[in-house]
Amino acid sequence: MNLLLAMLIDTWRELTSRFLFWIVLVISVFIVLLLTSVGFDETGISLWWGLSHSEHELLRRGTRNLDVVYRAFFSDVLVGFWLTYAATFLGLISTASVFPDFLSGGGVDMLLAKPRRRVSIFMAKFVASLLFAAVPVTLVCLGVLLSMRMALGVWEFEILYALPYVLLFYSSLFAVCVLVGTVTRSALASVLLTVVIWGLFLAASTVESTAGYAYDQIQKNIEAVQNGDDVPKRKRRRRGPPPKQAEVEKDGFDFAEDDDFNEKSLQESAFTRAARLASLEENAADAALTERIASAIRWPLPKGVEIIDLMRERIIPEDAPNFFFAFGMTMGGQPIELAEAVGSLADQMTDNILSARKVRRSNRYVIGTTVLFQAITLGFAIGWFSRRDY
């Protein structure tokens, strides 16, 4: 405990001596200040701590629009973009040199000569380094908690769920950064390789979800072909009186009146359909194989995208529209229920990729494999650190 405390204090001092840490902190404080400057009452919205006020039918205290827009802003913009990507990237840049510096000659000697196990020293330094991410995230979460209390009149403690999820996301990347830094002892190499590996994680995730989505779509097309739903409803030029309704409903064609339709075209259609079915089945097999390969590759990798989805689900309802959509609808004077309905319809129509993935990935799987990845990555780093001569 004494070691961890010593490392925490030391790392805190180290971080506060870094310019980037202060940039991230200042931006976070600025965001929180901006949030708290916006207030709501029964008639509308006030800006700059009440200096300016405008009435709004939907953005006023007590409306569902305000509740959803506010939560979605926190989840999608503050956490989904700022804390997850921008602050994480800045955090990686800023902390990339922590381990290479720590392992530099003359510095590590003095630590290793102390009555501490190497594993303990390493883990204490790692945990302490997570402060970089923890401090801005905590600051933003507390700021949002406070501003929601001020704006909506309620304490929304679910906001604090962002803290463990963002830290889990950040720490999985930081573990890679630490491993590279421990092996190469170069801050530049560790930040560059981590960003490249991060990109590969995202690419693998995109390939898997795209292949899964493609497979589902192809399966639907196959079903459509098998059921004959893919036969185009031709617009026909009619001569004479309209056909009887019963005849038209039979096949969707007006056999009697269609000049272009004959036995030959029916045969051609059957051949074409068979060929199309074979082609679709081949494509489906390719998509399924690609998805399986991507899924197998991703199994041991951190599930960054899914972690952020899990966090979002904790904070706002699963079917809630995203911030930009909800905000746009609200500003357009539409009730949030409409935005939710449209969003839900859009999801159904497009068979939303993320939703499809969520069905296949349980929370335990997402968190478990991410933690496992971290443990293995850190295990390699600790093994390297422990066995190396300095």
Next chain:
Amino acid sequence: MTAISTQGLKKRYRGGIHALRGVDLQVDRGEIFGLIGPNGAGKSTLVKVLLTIVRRTSGSASLLGQPVGHRPTLAKIGFLPEHHRMPRYLTGRQAVLYYARLLGMTKRERERRTDEMIDIVGMAQAAHRKLGTYSKGMQQRIGLAQAFVNEPELVVLDEPTDGVDPVGRVEIREVLLQMRERGAAIFLNSHLLSELESVCDRVAIMLEGTVRRQGTPAELAGNPKWRLSYQGPPVESHSSNDFTFEGDNQEAQRQLDLARQQGRLITHFAREAMTLEELFLAEIRDQQEDQP
């Protein structure tokens, strides 16, 4: 009781470099022991092996009677590495407190000892400045303060006066003597031979990963040199009336009597001890001659 003991200690780095080729060494408690050797002789590797920074390939070693790597023993040891790099964002006092905390000292104890050591090394005025603003000599003093903060029974110092001006060196030497008075064994790695000579009770000469010679400076010097000058022509068996010779006290007395018996007026008679530097250079020459 021994502070440091090594038997057949070997270290072979990856790539086949033999840094230590069987080091046998013994340092007693309460003495200042100096290790000298040219660059690449294996001095720093030996220190690192003793303090578990580098793992030995074979052989055995013990510190304060416990095998190397015994963690509670490391809490009784102070260490200042060569080219040390303490965190630049800490003040001098914070740095000493940080290392004291890592040693497991209680809050009250580490604060008391930190202030005491900072005072001893003469850094009280600058204790609250960041290390990044310190000169090399000031950093070295803070390094010494952290090495002694736990009232160690054994202190290992690798080039402690590196980059320190002559006044600072004298002050550091005084600190070392003061610590020896308190009963600490001090193991000193340095290439400043005159410095080692002035403070060390015993020294060892290390060349190519082995200890060639060890003992007190007098023991290493062997028979001292004498210089004799007198007026008048040289007596029989003397090459000149101003000459130097090697021998023990009896031999010196015999040469002196010989000159007096011949009625020569002695103008100069002095013992010219071999300096550590001469010893070291002689050892290097021997080594070079031994090489095919």
